[in-house]
Amino acid sequence: xxxGSLTKNTKVNVSGxxxxxxxxxxxNSAINTNNISLITISPIPANSxxxxxxxxxxxxxxxxxxxxxxxxxxxxxxxxxxxxVIHNKxxxxxxxxxxxxxxxxxxxxxxxxxxxxxxxxxVECIKSGSGHYSIxxxxxxxxxxxxxxxxxHIG
Numbered sequence: 001x002x003x004g005s006l007t008k009n010t011k012v013n014v015s016g017x018x019x020x021x022x023x024x025x026x027x028n029s030a031i032n033t034n035n036i037s038l039i040t041i042s043p044i045p046a047n048s049x050x051x052x053x054x055x056x057x058x059x060x061x062x063x064x065x066x067x068x069x070x071x072x073x074x075x076x077x078x079x080x081x082x083x084x085v086i087h088n089k090x091x092x093x094x095x096x097x098x099x100x101x102x103x104x105x106x107x108x109x110x111x112x113x114x115x116x117x118x119x120x121x122x123v124e125c126i127k128s129g130s131g132h133y134s135i136x137x138x139x140x141x142x143x144x145x146x147x148x149x150x151x152x153h154i155g
Contacts, residue, residue, distance in 0.1 A: 010103060011094075011108070015136055015139075017134070018134040019125055021125075021129065021132070026105075033125065033129075036097055037100050039095070039096070043093050044093060047087050047091075053081045053084065056077040057073070057077035060075075094106040118135055118142070132144070
């Protein structure tokens, strides 16, 4: 499902998109490839909430002698830190498509090499003005036909 209104930075929550000549369809939206000013790969920002988890852990250490709540805070903070580390390790990257309007659309993918292939294919399509393919970011698959991928809606 695509994010409703376009802001300057829009994270698009779809599993893929489809290109039909010079139009890119995703969710219930479409963009003309002539409106693209930049296609690039950008890393997903790291989650820095571990800092707050450390503060919670310190509070737990301070009150653990007086109450079992301190132990619960300490254990919760440790679980929180582990979750942040796992998230940061597996965060992946975005395919960032900047439009002439100043808006940027972000499509999530975990494999950088796949995103390079997507960029190469998109550039070929923009140059030629034709092409029919669909891209699945969650499966890292490119279909070179008019088949549908994921939750793409054209109509």
